[in-house]
Amino acid sequence: MLLSLFLFPPQASTNAPEVDALYLFLVALCGLTALGVITAMTFFAIRYRRTPENVVGHDIHGSTALEIFWTAIPFLILMFVFAWGASLYFKLSRPPEDAMEVFVVGRQWMWKIQHMEGRREINALHVPVGRPIKLTMTSEDVIHSFYIPAFRVKADVVPGRYTTLWFQPTKPGEYHLFCAEYCGTEHSRMGGSVIVMQPAEYEAWLAGTQTAGGGTPSSGLTPVQLGRKLFVEKACATCHLNTPGGVGPVLVGIYGRQVELATGATVKVDEAYVRESILTPMAKVVKGFPPAMPTFGGQLTEEQVMSLIAYVKSLSDGGDAAAPAPHSGAAPAAPTAPGAPAN
Numbered sequence: 001m002l003l004s005l006f007l008f009p010p011q012a013s014t015n016a017p018e019v020d021a022l023y024l025f026l027v028a029l030c031g032l033t034a035l036g037v038i039t040a041m042t043f044f045a046i047r048y049r050r051t052p053e054n055v056v057g058h059d060i061h062g063s064t065a066l067e068i069f070w071t072a073i074p075f076l077i078l079m080f081v082f083a084w085g086a087s088l089y090f091k092l093s094r095p096p097e098d099a100m101e102v103f104v105v106g107r108q109w110m111w112k113i114q115h116m117e118g119r120r121e122i123n124a125l126h127v128p129v130g131r132p133i134k135l136t137m138t139s140e141d142v143i144h145s146f147y148i149p150a151f152r153v154k155a156d157v158v159p160g161r162y163t164t165l166w167f168q169p170t171k172p173g174e175y176h177l178f179c180a181e182y183c184g185t186e187h188s189r190m191g192g193s194v195i196v197m198q199p200a201e202y203e204a205w206l207a208g209t210q211t212a213g214g215g216t217p218s219s220g221l222t223p224v225q226l227g228r229k230l231f232v233e234k235a236c237a238t239c240h241l242n243t244p245g246g247v248g249p250v251l252v253g254i255y256g257r258q259v260e261l262a263t264g265a266t267v268k269v270d271e272a273y274v275r276e277s278i279l280t281p282m283a284k285v286v287k288g289f290p291p292a293m294p295t296f297g298g299q300l301t302e303e304q305v306m307s308l309i310a311y312v313k314s315l316s317d318g319g320d321a322a323a324p325a326p327h328s329g330a331a332p333a334a335p336t337a338p339g340a341p342a343n
């Protein structure tokens with residue numbers, strides 16, 4: 001479309017054309033409405049202008065047919081826009097199940113990115129083309145907003161909670177990445193680039209043999225490996241055993257399931273729930289267990305919390321099998337099962 005060619009950033013994700021279509025429809029709708037109003041206004045101004053004889057017109061007292069007509073038509077048009085917008089919104093807010101996950105932590109004034117395979121980068125995000133990517137994001141300080149115009153996605157990044165964003169890149173290339181929420185002095189410089197690569201190139205990049213397109217990639221433990229290490233270091237393993245009988249519930253297999261709470265309510269085990277269980281255990285106490293878990297709020301960095309979550313998650317999709325093979329010399333000390341003694 002002409003407008004999108006000249007005014008819009010490139011459309012580089014599957015949902016970009018859909019967002020643009022709705023946007024352009026709204027612009028066209030507003031334009032046509034304005035045109036209609038101005039045309040009618042001009043017509044009436046000329047047709048019913050003050051005549052020299054000063055004729056007084058008919059006194060009209062309402063018209064039900066007309067009222068229904070001009071209420072129903074806009075109502076139907078707006079309901080159509082509502083349905084369209086809502087379906088697009090649902091689609092944008094529900095990452096596909098098979099999406100590749102990436103953690104994002106915002107802070108004044110940089111974006112820290114953690115790939116599940118272990119690579120970390122700052123102000124750069126490398127992703128493969130053609131795969132859905134889900135970002136799980138939080139902030140260490142104030143509210144930021146993660147914005148990739150070429151993908152038509154944006155979401156606030158809020159301290160103390162997780163927000164998610166997903167997209168499926170369609171074209172290899174380098175795209176701008178912004179912070180779209182004023183967050184202090186250097187807000188305008190809080191940005192970087194998203195580098196969309198061919199899958200093979202991306203694999204090579206992950207393995208650390210190539211550093212295309214800037215960023216400061218570094219290899220290290222994967223989040224699952226780091227989480228497993230913390231699970232032992234922070235003594236989680238002393239209460240959460242692999243088999244029933246520990247002070248705390250068994251964490252194997254809980255991710256994605258419903259958990260019954262002491263209050264009788266049930267809650268789905270997702271990132272937000274595991275995060276809350278770690279930082280404020282008293283908020284939701286699991287049925288049949290004492291509120292005996294110490295609070296870890298203030299004792300873990302956001303990266304550590306995310307790693308613990310990744311580890312808890314890995315316990316539900318095949319345990320250690322879920323941990324990707326460590327890259328280039330980043331092998332952790334012998335993997336320790338949750339049940340192993342911590343000393």
Ligand code: HEC
Pocket residue numbers: 231234235236237238239240247248249250251254259269274277278281282284285286289290291292293294296308312
């Ligand atoms: C002193 C023992 C103890 C330690 C140490 C401990 N927990 Fe817990 N944990 C519990 C108990 C008891 C519960 C159940 C009561 C509740 O929900 O608060 C629990 C609940 C949880 C839950 C919710 C489980 C469910 O089935 O819904 C998660 C997740 C969790 N802990 C993770 C951790 C992590 C991660 C650590 C280490 C950073 C940790 N725990 C350290 C005792 C402990």
Ligand SMILES: [Cu+2]
Pocket residue numbers: 106107109143144145179180181182183187190
């Ligand atoms: Cu910011």
